Amino acid sequence: EADIYQTPRYLVIGTGKKITLECSQTMGHDKMYWYQQDPGMELHLIHYSYGVNSTEKGDLSSESTVSRIRTEHFPLTLESARPSHTSQYLCASSTRQGGATFGSGTRLTVV
């Protein structure tokens, strides 16, 4: 049974639309992460959080925003989707020193 949930699992959306990818975890982890990964390619860190009201930019954060109002919830928002945003988005959480647990991912296609 998954302890970290991502919705939607798949999303096809038109260029210019605003979208929010949801991520929730039930493990009480302080740290949460958003990664972007294309097939066969490396993980790119988009945003991360050390806890409530903490958000930090990663390597690819310039076109998206996150919020951390509750420990369990870490949504990612793209204000204006573009075809270059087409990718797999992975949410993860961890304890301060522990390894990360990943959700199943959201596969986004922007047409």
Next chain:
Amino acid sequence: QKEVEQNSGPLSVPEGAIASLNCTYSDRVSQSFFWYRQYSGKSPELIMSIYSNGDKEDGRFTAQLNKASQYVSLLIRDSQPSDSATYLCAVNIIEAGNNRKLIWGLGTSLAVNP
């Protein structure tokens, strides 16, 4: 130089053999080290964590950490075709404010041939 380095592979081994995967890191004060397995089209899955020098065994998997030489390795004994995947090394580094950030290697592709 990337902070976490892995050979990209592909590493090809026959079924039943030992697969050896290596990872080096640059941050001398790192304390937490992880190996993940990622099947094509799936999310990474944590398979081993190691925090102190030496070996840690879990079933067919053994993680080995050498902090003095700054490397961590993963051995897979009796390799099976189902072990064919990309293996990612991740290291927790210490940032300003004593926060820890997870840094990832690019992954090593492993193919186990029947």
